[in-house]
Protein backbone atom coordinates (compact mmCIF):
# COMPACT_ATOMS: atom_id res chain seq x y z
CA UNK A 1 0.00 0.00 0.00
CA UNK A 2 1.12 3.53 -0.60
CA UNK A 3 2.32 5.05 2.65
CA UNK A 4 1.21 8.59 3.36
CA UNK A 5 3.62 9.31 6.19
CA UNK A 6 6.58 10.65 4.20
CA UNK A 7 7.21 14.00 2.51
CA UNK A 8 9.58 14.51 -0.44
CA UNK A 9 12.44 15.50 1.92
CA UNK A 10 12.25 12.09 3.64
CA UNK A 11 12.48 10.35 0.28
CA UNK A 12 15.50 12.51 -0.58
CA UNK A 13 17.20 11.35 2.59
CA UNK A 14 16.22 7.76 1.75
CA UNK A 15 17.87 7.99 -1.68
CA UNK A 16 21.06 9.60 -0.43
CA UNK A 17 21.38 7.30 2.60
CA UNK A 18 20.77 4.20 0.47
CA UNK A 19 23.40 5.34 -2.05
CA UNK A 20 25.82 5.91 0.84
CA UNK A 21 25.10 2.46 2.30
CA UNK A 22 25.65 0.82 -1.09
CA UNK A 23 28.98 2.60 -1.48
CA UNK A 24 30.39 2.75 2.06
CA UNK A 25 28.81 -0.11 3.99
CA UNK A 26 27.55 -2.98 1.80
CA UNK A 27 30.97 -3.69 0.21
CA UNK A 28 32.57 -4.01 3.69
CA UNK A 29 29.74 -5.81 5.47
CA UNK A 30 31.30 -9.28 5.37
CA UNK A 31 34.72 -8.00 6.45
CA UNK A 32 33.16 -6.15 9.41
CA UNK A 33 31.06 -9.17 10.35
CA UNK A 34 34.33 -11.12 10.64
CA UNK A 35 36.04 -8.31 12.56
CA UNK A 36 33.14 -8.09 15.04
CA UNK A 37 33.03 -4.30 14.77
CA UNK A 38 32.65 -1.43 12.31
CA UNK A 39 35.44 1.17 12.10
CA UNK A 40 34.96 4.20 14.35
CA UNK A 41 35.46 6.24 11.17
CA UNK A 42 32.14 4.93 9.83
CA UNK A 43 30.45 7.31 12.26
CA UNK A 44 32.44 10.34 11.10
CA UNK A 45 31.67 9.37 7.50
CA UNK A 46 27.97 9.15 8.36
CA UNK A 47 28.18 12.46 10.21
CA UNK A 48 29.90 14.15 7.29
CA UNK A 49 26.96 13.25 5.07
CA UNK A 50 24.36 14.49 7.57
CA UNK A 51 23.12 11.05 8.67
CA UNK A 52 23.78 11.66 12.37
CA UNK A 53 22.12 14.02 14.80
CA UNK A 54 19.36 15.20 12.49
CA UNK A 55 17.52 16.42 15.61
CA UNK A 56 20.48 18.36 17.03
CA UNK A 57 20.02 22.15 16.81
CA UNK A 58 21.95 23.73 13.95
CA UNK A 59 23.99 25.90 16.29
CA UNK A 60 25.45 22.67 17.71
CA UNK A 61 26.21 21.22 14.27
CA UNK A 62 23.10 19.11 13.72
CA UNK A 63 20.26 19.03 11.21
CA UNK A 64 17.95 21.14 13.36
CA UNK A 65 14.81 19.08 12.69
CA UNK A 66 13.07 16.99 15.31
CA UNK A 67 11.21 14.49 13.15
CA UNK A 68 11.47 10.76 13.77
CA UNK A 69 10.55 10.01 10.14
CA UNK A 70 14.20 10.73 9.24
CA UNK A 71 15.30 8.13 11.78
CA UNK A 72 12.68 5.74 10.41
CA UNK A 73 14.01 6.12 6.85
CA UNK A 74 17.52 5.32 8.06
CA UNK A 75 16.36 2.24 9.99
CA UNK A 76 14.37 1.02 6.97
CA UNK A 77 17.22 1.40 4.51
CA UNK A 78 19.68 -0.40 6.79
CA UNK A 79 17.33 -3.38 6.75
CA UNK A 80 16.62 -3.16 3.02
CA UNK A 81 20.38 -3.23 2.36
CA UNK A 82 20.78 -6.30 4.59
CA UNK A 83 23.36 -4.61 6.85
CA UNK A 84 21.58 -4.56 10.20
CA UNK A 85 24.75 -5.54 12.09
CA UNK A 86 26.79 -2.71 10.59
CA UNK A 87 24.00 -0.15 10.84
CA UNK A 88 22.51 -0.76 14.26
CA UNK A 89 25.21 1.32 15.95
CA UNK A 90 24.05 4.33 13.92
CA UNK A 91 20.40 3.85 14.89
CA UNK A 92 21.40 3.42 18.53
CA UNK A 93 23.39 6.66 18.36
CA UNK A 94 20.59 8.65 16.67
CA UNK A 95 17.40 7.13 18.02
CA UNK A 96 18.27 5.89 21.48
CA UNK A 97 21.23 7.81 22.92
CA UNK A 98 20.77 11.24 21.36
CA UNK A 99 17.37 11.97 22.99
CA UNK A 100 19.02 11.79 26.42
CA UNK A 101 21.54 14.44 25.40
CA UNK A 102 18.91 16.60 23.71
CA UNK A 103 16.50 16.48 26.63
CA UNK A 104 18.83 16.59 29.60
CA UNK A 105 22.04 18.42 28.64
CA UNK A 106 22.49 21.83 30.21
CA UNK A 107 23.99 24.59 28.03
CA UNK A 108 27.57 23.76 28.92
CA UNK A 109 27.08 20.03 28.26
CA UNK A 110 25.30 20.77 24.97
CA UNK A 111 28.27 22.85 23.80
CA UNK A 112 30.69 20.15 24.95
CA UNK A 113 29.00 17.09 23.46
CA UNK A 114 26.41 17.82 20.76
CA UNK A 115 28.80 18.92 17.97
CA UNK A 116 30.84 15.72 18.34
CA UNK A 117 27.69 13.59 18.41
CA UNK A 118 26.51 15.24 15.17
CA UNK A 119 29.88 14.84 13.46
CA UNK A 120 30.37 11.23 14.63
CA UNK A 121 33.59 12.08 16.47
CA UNK A 122 31.80 11.22 19.71
CA UNK A 123 30.10 7.83 19.36
CA UNK A 124 27.50 7.17 22.03
CA UNK A 125 26.24 4.18 23.99
CA UNK A 126 23.81 3.62 26.83
CA UNK A 127 24.68 1.26 29.65
CA UNK A 128 21.80 0.02 31.77
CA UNK A 129 22.15 -3.77 31.84
CA UNK A 130 24.45 -5.44 34.38
CA UNK A 131 25.59 -9.04 34.60
CA UNK A 132 23.01 -9.69 37.33
CA UNK A 133 20.05 -7.65 36.03
CA UNK A 134 18.40 -6.68 32.78
CA UNK A 135 14.62 -6.51 32.87
CA UNK A 136 14.49 -5.47 36.53
CA UNK A 137 16.45 -2.28 35.97
CA UNK A 138 15.83 -0.70 39.35
CA UNK A 139 17.69 -3.63 40.91
CA UNK A 140 20.97 -2.48 39.36
CA UNK A 141 23.96 -1.98 41.62
CA UNK A 142 26.65 0.09 39.84
CA UNK A 143 27.27 2.80 42.43
CA UNK A 144 28.20 6.47 42.17
CA UNK A 145 29.23 7.99 45.48
CA UNK A 146 29.59 11.76 45.67
CA UNK A 147 33.12 12.87 46.61
CA UNK A 148 33.54 16.65 46.43
CA UNK A 149 32.85 17.71 42.87
CA UNK A 150 33.07 14.17 41.47
CA UNK A 151 31.21 10.90 41.67
CA UNK A 152 33.24 7.76 42.29
CA UNK A 153 31.77 5.01 40.12
CA UNK A 154 32.18 1.29 40.79
CA UNK A 155 30.51 -1.67 39.13
CA UNK A 156 30.08 -3.21 35.70
CA UNK A 157 27.71 -3.32 32.74
CA UNK A 158 27.25 -5.90 30.04
CA UNK A 159 25.73 -6.34 26.56
CA UNK A 160 26.45 -2.69 25.72
CA UNK A 161 25.87 -1.83 22.05
CA UNK A 162 28.70 0.33 20.64
CA UNK A 163 30.54 -0.72 23.79
CA UNK A 164 33.98 -0.68 22.15
CA UNK A 165 33.49 2.24 19.76
CA UNK A 166 31.70 4.51 22.23
CA UNK A 167 33.32 7.74 23.42
CA UNK A 168 30.40 8.81 25.60
CA UNK A 169 28.53 6.22 27.63
CA UNK A 170 25.28 7.23 29.33
CA UNK A 171 25.60 5.08 32.41
CA UNK A 172 22.77 4.25 34.78
CA UNK A 173 24.14 4.36 38.32
CA UNK A 174 22.82 4.20 41.86
CA UNK A 175 23.53 7.49 43.61
CA UNK A 176 21.42 6.28 46.55
CA UNK A 177 21.76 2.50 46.98
CA UNK A 178 19.16 2.50 49.77
CA UNK A 179 16.48 3.33 47.17
CA UNK A 180 15.32 1.35 44.15
CA UNK A 181 13.87 3.58 41.41
CA UNK A 182 14.48 6.85 43.24
CA UNK A 183 18.17 6.08 43.79
CA UNK A 184 19.05 6.02 40.09
CA UNK A 185 20.89 8.72 38.10
CA UNK A 186 22.51 9.02 34.67
CA UNK A 187 26.20 9.88 34.40
CA UNK A 188 28.12 10.32 31.16
CA UNK A 189 31.38 8.38 31.26
CA UNK A 190 33.98 9.41 28.71
CA UNK A 191 36.63 7.44 26.88
CA UNK A 192 39.95 7.60 28.70
CA UNK A 193 38.65 8.21 32.23
CA UNK A 194 40.94 6.40 34.64
CA UNK A 195 39.41 3.15 35.90
CA UNK A 196 36.91 2.91 33.01
CA UNK A 197 37.84 -0.33 31.22
CA UNK A 198 36.28 -2.13 28.28
CA UNK A 199 35.88 -5.86 28.64
CA UNK A 200 35.36 -8.38 25.88
CA UNK A 201 33.70 -7.61 22.59
CA UNK A 202 31.12 -10.34 23.14
CA UNK A 203 30.67 -13.19 20.66
CA UNK A 204 27.05 -13.24 19.59
CA UNK A 205 24.60 -15.37 17.63
CA UNK A 206 24.01 -12.52 15.18
CA UNK A 207 24.72 -8.80 14.67
CA UNK A 208 28.35 -9.80 14.27
CA UNK A 209 29.62 -6.43 13.07
CA UNK A 210 28.06 -4.72 16.06
CA UNK A 211 30.44 -4.33 19.01
CA UNK A 212 28.54 -5.43 22.09
CA UNK A 213 30.76 -5.24 25.13
CA UNK A 214 31.27 -5.50 28.84
CA UNK A 215 32.28 -2.33 30.68
CA UNK A 216 34.04 -2.16 34.04
CA UNK A 217 34.24 0.78 36.42
CA UNK A 218 36.90 0.74 39.14
CA UNK A 219 36.91 3.91 41.23
CA UNK A 220 36.24 6.07 38.17
CA UNK A 221 36.20 9.73 39.21
CA UNK A 222 33.48 11.28 37.07
CA UNK A 223 33.13 15.07 37.34
CA UNK A 224 29.74 16.11 38.70
CA UNK A 225 29.27 18.21 35.58
CA UNK A 226 28.82 14.91 33.70
CA UNK A 227 25.53 14.25 35.52
CA UNK A 228 22.76 14.19 32.94
CA UNK A 229 19.63 15.80 34.35
CA UNK A 230 18.86 15.66 38.05
CA UNK A 231 20.33 13.29 40.62
CA UNK A 232 17.82 10.62 41.61
CA UNK A 233 15.70 11.00 38.48
CA UNK A 234 17.50 8.44 36.33
CA UNK A 235 14.64 5.97 36.31
CA UNK A 236 12.13 8.64 35.24
CA UNK A 237 14.54 9.72 32.48
CA UNK A 238 14.80 6.13 31.22
CA UNK A 239 11.04 5.64 31.29
CA UNK A 240 10.58 8.90 29.41
CA UNK A 241 12.92 7.84 26.58
CA UNK A 242 12.06 4.15 26.30
CA UNK A 243 9.04 4.62 23.94
CA UNK A 244 11.33 6.09 21.25
CA UNK A 245 13.90 3.31 21.81
CA UNK A 246 11.17 0.69 21.41
CA UNK A 247 9.71 2.37 18.35
CA UNK A 248 13.16 2.44 16.75
CA UNK A 249 13.45 -1.33 17.19
CA UNK A 250 9.88 -1.83 15.94
CA UNK A 251 10.29 0.17 12.71
CA UNK A 252 13.46 -1.80 12.03
CA UNK A 253 11.51 -5.00 12.67
CA UNK A 254 8.82 -4.40 10.10
CA UNK A 255 11.45 -3.21 7.60
CA UNK A 256 13.44 -6.41 8.18
CA UNK A 257 10.34 -8.51 7.47
CA UNK A 258 9.71 -6.51 4.29
CA UNK A 259 13.30 -7.02 3.16
CA UNK A 260 13.09 -10.77 3.82
CA UNK A 261 9.88 -10.94 1.81
CA UNK A 262 11.54 -9.20 -1.15
CA UNK A 263 14.61 -11.47 -1.17
CA UNK A 264 12.39 -14.54 -0.89
CA UNK A 265 10.04 -13.50 -3.68
CA UNK A 266 13.06 -13.13 -5.97
CA UNK A 267 14.43 -16.48 -4.87
CA UNK A 268 11.27 -18.59 -5.22
CA UNK A 269 10.62 -17.22 -8.71
CA UNK A 270 14.06 -18.39 -9.86
CA UNK A 271 14.51 -21.64 -7.98
CA UNK A 272 12.78 -24.68 -9.43
CA UNK A 273 11.82 -28.04 -7.96
CA UNK A 274 9.81 -30.82 -9.59
CA UNK A 275 10.00 -28.86 -12.84
CA UNK A 276 8.34 -25.70 -11.55
CA UNK A 277 9.31 -22.55 -9.66
CA UNK A 278 9.27 -23.08 -5.89
CA UNK A 279 7.05 -20.01 -5.66
CA UNK A 280 4.30 -21.73 -7.64
CA UNK A 281 3.59 -24.28 -4.91
CA UNK A 282 0.46 -23.40 -2.99
CA UNK A 283 2.36 -23.55 0.31
CA UNK A 284 4.89 -20.96 -0.89
CA UNK A 285 2.12 -18.68 -2.12
CA UNK A 286 0.23 -18.96 1.16
CA UNK A 287 3.31 -18.39 3.32
CA UNK A 288 4.34 -15.33 1.32
CA UNK A 289 0.76 -14.05 1.18
CA UNK A 290 0.60 -14.24 4.97
CA UNK A 291 3.93 -12.44 5.39
CA UNK A 292 2.94 -9.75 2.86
CA UNK A 293 -0.30 -9.21 4.81
CA UNK A 294 1.47 -9.00 8.16
CA UNK A 295 4.00 -6.52 6.77
CA UNK A 296 1.24 -4.23 5.45
CA UNK A 297 -0.84 -4.44 8.62
CA UNK A 298 2.25 -3.93 10.79
CA UNK A 299 3.49 -1.02 8.71
CA UNK A 300 0.21 0.86 9.14
CA UNK A 301 0.47 0.63 12.93
CA UNK A 302 4.19 1.42 12.98
CA UNK A 303 3.61 4.53 10.85
CA UNK A 304 0.77 5.58 13.17
CA UNK A 305 3.11 5.23 16.14
CA UNK A 306 5.77 7.35 14.41
CA UNK A 307 3.16 10.04 13.77
CA UNK A 308 2.11 9.87 17.43
CA UNK A 309 5.74 10.11 18.60
CA UNK A 310 6.28 13.19 16.45
CA UNK A 311 3.25 14.77 18.15
CA UNK A 312 4.65 13.71 21.55
CA UNK A 313 1.56 11.54 21.99
CA UNK A 314 3.02 8.02 21.83
CA UNK A 315 2.25 6.28 25.12
CA UNK A 316 4.48 3.69 26.80
CA UNK A 317 1.80 1.06 26.16
CA UNK A 318 1.50 1.84 22.44
CA UNK A 319 5.28 1.73 22.05
CA UNK A 320 5.30 -1.62 23.88
CA UNK A 321 2.57 -2.97 21.56
CA UNK A 322 4.49 -1.84 18.52
CA UNK A 323 7.78 -3.28 19.77
CA UNK A 324 6.61 -6.75 20.70
CA UNK A 325 4.33 -7.22 17.74
CA UNK A 326 6.73 -6.01 15.02
CA UNK A 327 9.71 -7.94 16.38
CA UNK A 328 7.79 -11.18 16.89
CA UNK A 329 6.46 -10.73 13.35
CA UNK A 330 10.00 -10.07 12.10
CA UNK A 331 11.26 -13.24 13.75
CA UNK A 332 8.39 -15.32 12.33
CA UNK A 333 8.68 -13.82 8.83
CA UNK A 334 12.43 -14.21 8.56
CA UNK A 335 12.23 -17.82 9.77
CA UNK A 336 9.56 -18.71 7.23
CA UNK A 337 11.43 -16.94 4.43
CA UNK A 338 14.58 -18.87 5.29
CA UNK A 339 12.59 -22.12 5.03
CA UNK A 340 11.54 -21.21 1.48
CA UNK A 341 15.21 -20.83 0.53
CA UNK A 342 15.85 -24.48 1.43
CA UNK A 343 19.50 -25.30 2.20
CA UNK A 344 20.72 -22.06 0.60
CA UNK A 345 18.88 -20.17 3.31
CA UNK A 346 21.32 -21.62 5.82
CA UNK A 347 24.34 -20.28 3.90
CA UNK A 348 25.75 -16.99 5.12
CA UNK A 349 26.25 -15.76 1.56
CA UNK A 350 22.48 -15.37 1.33
CA UNK A 351 21.16 -12.27 3.12
CA UNK A 352 18.29 -14.26 4.62
CA UNK A 353 20.74 -16.30 6.72
CA UNK A 354 22.25 -13.21 8.29
CA UNK A 355 18.80 -11.65 8.73
CA UNK A 356 17.67 -14.78 10.57
CA UNK A 357 20.55 -14.63 13.06
CA UNK A 358 20.25 -10.86 13.43
CA UNK A 359 16.50 -10.97 14.06
CA UNK A 360 16.74 -13.17 17.14
CA UNK A 361 17.78 -10.38 19.48
CA UNK A 362 15.01 -7.95 18.62
CA UNK A 363 12.40 -9.58 20.88
CA UNK A 364 14.90 -9.39 23.76
CA UNK A 365 16.78 -6.08 23.80
CA UNK A 366 15.05 -2.79 24.47
CA UNK A 367 12.76 -4.77 26.80
CA UNK A 368 11.69 -8.36 26.17
CA UNK A 369 8.37 -9.35 24.62
CA UNK A 370 7.28 -10.54 28.05
CA UNK A 371 8.07 -7.18 29.67
CA UNK A 372 6.20 -5.40 26.82
CA UNK A 373 3.14 -7.52 27.57
CA UNK A 374 3.49 -6.74 31.29
CA UNK A 375 3.41 -3.01 30.49
CA UNK A 376 0.33 -3.40 28.27
CA UNK A 377 -1.36 -5.77 30.73
CA UNK A 378 -0.91 -3.31 33.61
CA UNK A 379 -2.50 -0.55 31.52
CA UNK A 380 -5.55 -2.81 31.15
CA UNK A 381 -5.95 -2.69 34.91
CA UNK A 382 -4.63 -6.23 35.39
Ligand SMILES: Cc1cc2nc3c(=O)[nH]c(=O)nc-3n(C[C@H](O)[C@H](O)[C@H](O)COP(=O)(O)OP(=O)(O)OC[C@H]3O[C@@H](n4cnc5c(N)ncnc54)[C@H](O)[C@@H]3O)c2cc1C
Pocket residue numbers: 126127128129132133134135136158159160161162204207212361364365366367368369370371374
Ligand atom coordinates in the same frame (compact mmCIF):
# COMPACT_ATOMS: atom_id res chain seq x y z
C1 LIG B 1 22.97 -7.81 21.37
C2 LIG B 1 22.49 -7.11 22.60
C3 LIG B 1 22.56 -5.73 22.66
C4 LIG B 1 22.16 -5.08 23.83
N1 LIG B 1 22.35 -3.74 23.95
C5 LIG B 1 22.16 -3.13 25.16
C6 LIG B 1 22.57 -1.79 25.38
O1 LIG B 1 23.06 -1.12 24.48
N2 LIG B 1 22.40 -1.27 26.61
C7 LIG B 1 21.87 -1.97 27.65
O2 LIG B 1 21.76 -1.43 28.74
N3 LIG B 1 21.46 -3.25 27.47
C8 LIG B 1 21.62 -3.86 26.26
N4 LIG B 1 21.25 -5.15 26.07
C9 LIG B 1 20.64 -5.88 27.18
C10 LIG B 1 19.17 -6.18 26.96
O3 LIG B 1 18.40 -5.01 26.98
C11 LIG B 1 18.75 -7.21 28.01
O4 LIG B 1 19.38 -8.43 27.67
C12 LIG B 1 17.26 -7.37 28.09
O5 LIG B 1 16.65 -6.23 28.63
C13 LIG B 1 16.85 -8.59 28.96
O6 LIG B 1 17.51 -8.57 30.17
P1 LIG B 1 18.28 -9.91 30.68
O7 LIG B 1 19.15 -10.35 29.57
O8 LIG B 1 18.89 -9.62 31.98
O9 LIG B 1 17.14 -10.98 30.84
P2 LIG B 1 16.31 -11.27 32.18
O10 LIG B 1 15.76 -10.01 32.73
O11 LIG B 1 17.14 -12.11 33.08
O12 LIG B 1 15.12 -12.15 31.59
C14 LIG B 1 15.22 -13.55 31.32
C15 LIG B 1 13.84 -14.04 30.88
O13 LIG B 1 12.89 -13.80 31.94
C16 LIG B 1 11.80 -13.04 31.43
N5 LIG B 1 11.29 -12.15 32.46
C17 LIG B 1 11.98 -11.28 33.24
N6 LIG B 1 11.16 -10.59 34.03
C18 LIG B 1 9.91 -11.04 33.75
C19 LIG B 1 8.60 -10.71 34.23
N7 LIG B 1 8.40 -9.76 35.15
N8 LIG B 1 7.54 -11.37 33.71
C20 LIG B 1 7.72 -12.31 32.75
N9 LIG B 1 8.91 -12.67 32.26
C21 LIG B 1 10.00 -12.02 32.74
C22 LIG B 1 12.36 -12.25 30.26
O14 LIG B 1 11.33 -11.83 29.39
C23 LIG B 1 13.31 -13.27 29.65
O15 LIG B 1 12.58 -14.14 28.82
C24 LIG B 1 21.61 -5.82 24.91
C25 LIG B 1 21.50 -7.22 24.81
C26 LIG B 1 21.97 -7.85 23.69
C27 LIG B 1 21.93 -9.36 23.66
